[in-house]
Amino acid sequence: MTIVYEISDDLNKADIKNLGQAFPFRIPPSSLVKYQDKALIAISEVLENPTEHGSNIYNEMSVQIQVKICYPIGDQVNTDAFEQSIASFFMQKNWLRQTNNGHYIDESGHAEIDLFFKRRI
Incomplete structure (x- = not known):
């Protein structure tokens, strides 16, 4: 099992507020509806x-x-608080946060951001 499967599983078990689900590699389009x-x-x-x-x-x-991170359309999720929760999750597991390029809107109208983390294993 690659590390992305382990992290996805850990995130899904972490009970993070406003997290629908974490997936390895890509978000299935059906999940955007669900x-x-x-x-x-x-x-x-x-x-x-x-x-x-x-x-x-x-x-x-x-x-x-x-x-x-793919946010729902509208203002249902506080992006700052959610990203803080995600960063805290990774930092507790000894991942170091790297720089990012900020938020953008994907082709379907969802706000997204790409966060990067680094760790020695």
């Missing part, structure tokens, strides 16, 4: 590198993940 008043999350692996370059010792990897 969860019209909740945020949805897709977790993807972005980068995986050995932590020591130029060494014969291979004992640790650095992994970066993308957390795509």
Whole structure:
């Protein structure tokens, strides 16, 4: 099982307010209909590198993940509070938050943001 499946499962069990469901890799289009008043999350692996370059010792990897948050249309979810809850969840699991490019509107009219986190495993 890849790390995105584990994280998705952990997020779904975390009882985070306004989270409809977390998915590995992509959000199924049917979920946008099912969860019209909740945020949805897709977790993807972005980068995986050995932590020591130029060494014969291979004992640790650095992994970066993308957390795509898709908000429902309208103002049902407080984006700032929700993103704080998600960041807190990851930081409690020793993930470091990376920079992001802010919110944008997808082709279906949903507000989205891509958060990035990094950790050594």
